[in-house]
Amino acid sequence: MTSTLKISALTKRFGPVEALREVSLDLAPGMRAALLGHNGAGKSTMMKIILGLIPFDAGGVQVCGAAPGSPQARARVAYLPENVAFHPALTGEEQIRQYLSLRGENPRQAPDLLARVGLADARARRIGTYSKGMRQRVGLAQTLIGRPQLLVLDEPTSGLDPVSRRDFYELLDGLAADGASILLSSHVLTEVEARTDRILILSGGRLVAEGTLPDLRARAALPVALTIRPAAGADAALATALPQAARGPDGLLRLTCTQDEKLPLLARITALGGQVADLDVIPPSLEDIYSHFSKRDGQ
Amino acid sequence: MSRILAIAGAEFRIALRNRWVAIATLMMVLFALVLAAAGAAPTGDIGADRLSVTVASLTSLSVYLVPLLALLMSFDALAGEVERGTLPLLLTYPISRLQILLGKLIAHLAILALACGLGYGAAAGLALWSDPGALAGLASLWRLVWSSVVLGATFLGAGYALSALSRRPSGAAGLAIGLWLGVVVLYDLALLALIVSDGGGALTTRALPVALLANPADAFRLFNLAAAEAVAAAGGINSAAGAIPLWQSAASILLWPLAGILLAWAAFRKVTP
Numbered sequence A: 001m002t003s004t005l006k007i008s009a010l011t012k013r014f015g016p017v018e019a020l021r022e023v024s025l026d027l028a029p030g031m032r033a034a035l036l037g038h039n040g041a042g043k044s045t046m047m048k049i050i051l052g053l054i055p056f057d058a059g060g061v062q063v064c065g066a067a068p069g070s071p072q073a074r075a076r077v078a079y080l081p082e083n084v085a086f087h088p089a090l091t092g093e094e095q096i097r098q099y100l101s102l103r104g105e106n107p108r109q110a111p112d113l114l115a116r117v118g119l120a121d122a123r124a125r126r127i128g129t130y131s132k133g134m135r136q137r138v139g140l141a142q143t144l145i146g147r148p149q150l151l152v153l154d155e156p157t158s159g160l161d162p163v164s165r166r167d168f169y170e171l172l173d174g175l176a177a178d179g180a181s182i183l184l185s186s187h188v189l190t191e192v193e194a195r196t197d198r199i200l201i202l203s204g205g206r207l208v209a210e211g212t213l214p215d216l217r218a219r220a221a222l223p224v225a226l227t228i229r230p231a232a233g234a235d236a237a238l239a240t241a242l243p244q245a246a247r248g249p250d251g252l253l254r255l256t257c258t259q260d261e262k263l264p265l266l267a268r269i270t271a272l273g274g275q276v277a278d279l280d281v282i283p284p285s286l287e288d289i290y291s292h293f294s295k296r297d298g299q
Numbered sequence B: 001m002s003r004i005l006a007i008a009g010a011e012f013r014i015a016l017r018n019r020w021v022a023i024a025t026l027m028m029v030l031f032a033l034v035l036a037a038a039g040a041a042p043t044g045d046i047g048a049d050r051l052s053v054t055v056a057s058l059t060s061l062s063v064y065l066v067p068l069l070a071l072l073m074s075f076d077a078l079a080g081e082v083e084r085g086t087l088p089l090l091l092t093y094p095i096s097r098l099q100i101l102l103g104k105l106i107a108h109l110a111i112l113a114l115a116c117g118l119g120y121g122a123a124a125g126l127a128l129w130s131d132p133g134a135l136a137g138l139a140s141l142w143r144l145v146w147s148s149v150v151l152g153a154t155f156l157g158a159g160y161a162l163s164a165l166s167r168r169p170s171g172a173a174g175l176a177i178g179l180w181l182g183v184v185v186l187y188d189l190a191l192l193a194l195i196v197s198d199g200g201g202a203l204t205t206r207a208l209p210v211a212l213l214a215n216p217a218d219a220f221r222l223f224n225l226a227a228a229e230a231v232a233a234a235g236g237i238n239s240a241a242g243a244i245p246l247w248q249s250a251a252s253i254l255l256w257p258l259a260g261i262l263l264a265w266a267a268f269r270k271v272t273p
Ligand SMILES: Nc1ncnc2c1ncn2[C@@H]1O[C@H](COP(=O)(O)OP(=O)(O)OP(=O)(O)O)[C@@H](O)[C@H]1O
Pocket: A014, A017, A018, A019, A037, A038, A039, A040, A041, A042, A043, A044, A045, A046, A082
């Protein structure tokens, strides 16, 4: 199948600031990709370029086989900007009706769409009276209009409560199952971990890592941490048996090892028998992997 | 077309909620009624029916009021979207920038038409009530209504252009007031000074007609007064320009809105959200 979104060697400068540098990316239908990166890494800039809102300096972008911002591309792409805003004088329903008409859809679907994002009760109230999360939901509702082939969502879950976040990702699962590609950015790593197929890490405008979470975990080769609680009176014996371990003020011994060393080390520790009261193995978290890739360039 | 109407519908609703419709209508009705009442006093025989006289004074009013209303409604149209942050999302929808502009134009023109229709209608009602022979002036009233809407379109276009150029509502408001002062007030003062200093010389006879046609507000005044053959009732610059043929002022007032929209379109195309 042809890819929904194809970016090659994309470069974008804002005066002296290089917001994006030679970024390449391919998104197949049905794929959910998460774009991670620190503030100012270039996530929003990349999304605006995909939407054709701002021009770029070098490289190529193809959206559903068309140029970004062309009528063909716009008909197939839905966008949720970061800090989405609407006219405060319109009601949620009026706003969604307008967006439906702009996409050539029947405006009568508006109540249904609003119900899908949990705004059925508030739909006749002016958006000016909505809470931040409710405005965000109006923004989500408008991305569901028609059958977009590509959804570009800039921090879609910001302002949503935990339950709404889960509902939102369920909505996305449904869309992806129908063949839509999804590109979303987020600062909440835990939700991204479970709910996306691919992770892209931008740092200083460059795509420093790309792949599934297990891929990235293997590539980062981060050390595994172990904590050991010595049995009563066994502190000294354990400290000599495991000289590389550091003893904390809480009496726990901490040590790290590479993935390869993990099993032999565990064997050694279990061989110590009754001297060990408890053992925890802590694999690198997504946060660790993320900082590994995004800090590599001296950030 | 349904997309343009979707923009127009929302824009009209917003104007209704922001009380713009009420303010514009109230302003027109109030001023028109004051004028009609002031003009109702017997002014001697000027050979015209009461409605034509009312139309002549409404014309002088509209030259100031219609551009002002149009600019007040339009200066926020694009700069407001930029400031609220609603523009980027709108621009990702399958609708062209020209269509967005036309949608807003339709809504604002509808409001202007409503305000002018009700305002002039009230004044005309007064005139007809006091002078049954005033029916003869209905044609000039109708001309005033549509030419006011056309004049409004010119200044709406200009307002959108300023709105797109400044990108901030406060800046756009300043530019709009400046444009109004320049085109509607200072321009005529400058022309008057020219006539006085030239003393009816060659400059006045050759440059003045061109200068009047080049200004949409002056062309509007010429068109309505010449058409109503009530130039005598107005006086001022207009008597000096009585020689300008009707088709020329008509062409000017019809071409200016096109220029205004093209200008707005050109400015809007340069806006990067
Ligand atoms: N219009 C602009 N003019 C100048 N510089 C800009 C502009 N837009 C973005 N930048 C710069 O480009 C870089 C990338 O910004 P961008 O908004 O893409 O970051 P981001 O990854 O979305 O950050 P955040 O997580 O805070 O949303 C930043 O250094 C920013 O200052």
